[in-house]
Amino acid sequence: MSPETPSGQIAPRSAVKRRQVLKGLAGGVAIFAWPTPGLALPEDATRAIQALFGDRPLQEGRVVVELPKLSENGYSVAMAIDVDSPMTENDHVSRIAVFAEENPLPDVVRFELGPRAGRASIKTRIRLGASQRIRAVAQMNDGSLWTSYAFTVVTLAACVVQG
């Protein structure tokens, strides 16, 4: 998001909801070789993933993101992340990052862990600004990246945000 101008007035360009404009472009953006169709991310989240993990390919799988299918207002949504890993010295998750496709900021939370965790299983509560996919990317100690997402409908925003 571009910063607010000092006067508090919003500049004409930034007044256009950027993610809505970008949504129209998202179909043509193919930064990663997504293994399945329908995985093209809105630009902001895609960029955030790239900024953190570089250009390495993401593989679908090993990660499970659990969110309720509905949230009334998105103020506090329980999220559970599990990564299928033996969590041994030779084979473990080293980092998990969570991204929101329709929040004002794509970054949600990141975790750094290792064999001492025993199990790559984390629970927390997050805020959702709108109905969207929440994507988790797990980086293994061999550098490979695994990903999955969950979709939650946020019902409160429907009255004005849609249409």
Place this chain on the structure above:
Amino acid sequence: MTNSATITRRQFIVGASAAGIGLSLGVLPRGASAAAGPDEVNAWVRIATDDTVTIRIARSEMGQGTLTGLAQLVAEELECDWNRVTWEFPTPGQNLARERVWKDFSTGGSNGLRGSQQYVREGGAAARIMLIGAAAEAWGVSASECSARDSVITHGPSGRTTTFGKVAVAAARQPVPQNVTLKDPSTWHTAGKPKMRLDTQDKLTGKLVYGADLRFDGMLLASIMDCPVKGGKLVSFDADAIKDMPGVKKVLAVKTSVGTGLGTDGVAVVADTWWRAHSALKALPIEWDFGPNANFSDADVTRLLESGLDADEAFRGNWAGDMDAAFASAEQMVESVYKCPSQSHAPMEPMNATALVTADKCEVWCPTQNGESALAAAAEASGLPIEKCDVHKTLLGGGFGRRGAPDYVHQVVAIAKAFPGTPIKLQWSREEDQKHGFYHPTTMAKLRGSLDADGKLTGLHMRISGQSILAALIPQALVNGADLATFQGVVKPGLSPSMDQHQISYDFPNLLVDHAMRNPPIRPGFWRGVNVNQNAIYLESFMDELAHAAGRDPLEFRLAHMEKNPKGAAVLKAVAERSGWGSEDGKARGLATMYAFGSYVAACAEVRVVDGKLKIDRIVAATDCGTAVNPQQIQAQVEGSFVYGLSAMLYGEITYKDGQVQQDNFHTYPSMRIAEMPLVEAIVMPSGGFFGGVGEPTIAVAAPAVLNALFAATGKRIRSIPLKDADLTA
């Protein structure tokens, strides 16, 4: 004691799940049958062997005829016999279980039809193709040789016929068509026609079971009182003082969190009847901590709003040219300040919900504008996984935006958790409903306009100062801090895709519309028409002021800025012509126009002032909603929405003293009655090619048209509503 009308829970559920039987218990909730069954052709359509067609409706019905309109759209593509059509609500739980096959349940923003018309028509068309396919297969002929009409399938070459009911089961096994072609609305015979509503009959006999009317065996009733000051807290209550009152079962604190600091912190009494629960609650000694807003009053609101009228910082929603230059070279400047207060939704049926919570299940029955929102609330309040919860929607005794928020679901589930296995119905009193609303935001506006020597409008500045709904309810939807929704009806084209349905009607050479956000501690919400209402009063009253200052005809003055908006100009001209604008008959007339919720609307009001009292004789209203799905219901919406808008203009205001809402019932929050109802002539003039909203847009033009007519009648410009205290003597 007769108890014959009591519906036992078992009967209710059995009744609800068996097609036809449900009717004897009222028409709701019929959701239990929406699970896939043998007579389901697809998610939208069920057809019984007797050719009864049941159409699934995902959106709520709160009076706007959404249910009938959606059924018409499905029936049109299905080519079924409209006289055999009935309907049912799938539950939001079923929707989730079937991967949201019915999509969005949200009913608001005048989106019920236009937001789902495409996919419900596709659903109807797909079902028709499958029915024809099944018949063709049975006959061993090509489906392309067959057609359907009025639930009868005909094989053209042979003339053989069958009915939908005979092939429905086989149709369900047909391949699901992937790409369907929809009919051109010009060929419609069921949609687009003034059909009678499907939900009328039971509303005339008292049989319709609203949420407030639900009865279950063993049910207990609850009345609730939330802290009368927002942000305050329940400190204590003396349950012993009322424990011996008749019927009282329990007194309990109810604390919920609906949003940032906006939850309930109150107390409920549960008894064997609501009257006893409510009587005991009124007698209950309660100690509150009114918190930071204990001294908040209406004067604080006014001060806060006034501080924004000339503030340096404001968010921009529309701009063009160089307004300062236009002002600098003005021949004449016009300046006015307007004000609109908070409003309560005040639906006729006060908030209520019924819940049954057990160790592993939470079921809720309630009127709601968004079944999925109510379901999410049930899950969050019960602590159970969403798959263990469900919501059965009733028809709504009015919604107007209020029933989009499921605060009452949180409450009833919190209470029902204390009574596992016992159904609990929570009924709010009218007082509770008035004091704990999500009120229409309050704003002021300062408008300045410059005219040149020829009386041409050269520059316009509209400064809105006031409350943001999004800042209070959905802060993450602000765009760099701006609440773009505050510019509804006056927004710059292209500013945001979601706001393009609310563009300003006029093309001004030099323009600035900006918003100084001011957020008093009043909980705002989406009130029918939302921010279009006050923006229409501000802009359309001021356009009238400018026209008069310029010595020009208000119609001609407006049309001069509508060259790029031919559809807007068309509705404006239509009302002017029908109303006799410009005729020398001595009648005082006023105009207003708006583009909102994707529809072009205009109104012309005729008023008189008799003994200092306003008499609105007639309002001609035109709406171009693109495509008219049910013209007679559109007329009803125009007539009705004017009552809503004019009630606000005449009487409606929510004010505060010591942090508390002062208008706690209809004696202090009056609503229009039949004696004040003007003759409304609605011109429905769909120009085709788009689907605009119907339930809300016309509200906005009612008040400014009347205020402008009032000026024509008296020479008095009323810039602050409600009118009730204004001196109207000429």
Place this chain on the structure above:
Amino acid sequence: MKTFKVNGESVEVDAEGSTPLLWVLREQLGLTGTKFGCGIAQCGACTVHVDGNPVRACAYPLSAVGEASEITTIEGLSEAGDHPVQLAWAELDVPQCGYCQPGMIMATAALLAKNPDADDADIDQQITNICRCGTFQRVREGIHLAKRKMA
């Protein structure tokens, strides 16, 4: 225990005398067609007939109901929903949300029973029910249509 007649049938009710008739009808007798709107006799959603007179049941205590009182609710206005007012309402598709309509219909039925020629001024004076959906235009047409049906 109190005995009176509702919709032609004798009923026995055991409730505090201060209980409004509305809640006796809705909760003791299960007649939920009569609606709760305001509780202070402002909106008219609870209108029933007591001995033929329109009464706002939310502010009419059980103690005021006489042993010989005959009460008619929307459920008892007609056997098959075919009272002329109901027929007129159906023909004009009057209701929107419909919640106020039982009261509106009962008020109209009482008006026309007493004054079959009620004109617009009578309507303005006698029909004071609140409808937030704003069905008044069709209510007025409906009253005139019902008059013609009754004539």
Place this chain on the structure above:
Amino acid sequence: MTIRIAIPSQAKVGEIIEIRTLIQHPMETGFRRDEYGRAIPRDILERFSCLYNGEIVFEATLFPAVTANPYLTFCTRATESGTLVFRWTDQRGEVFEETADLEVV
């Protein structure tokens, strides 16, 4: 600052234990507006670390999308008796800490 930690008091060597943490904090997003429409400044916890006898076993970076009063559940393998330190750092660098003892048998 209220901090709540739920951890088993005793565990077997090699056992994976679940640790639940909760810290009272507004996690002000920076997106909200005050009475006068001004931005309410962002005020969040940015970092969380769990140290087991001095060694970092789990860390988190928090953004405004983490709910007020951040709640975090994670696992660690019980290796030896000792002390676990739970440390949150806010955006100004202020540190909030709590400890818990674990007996490993």
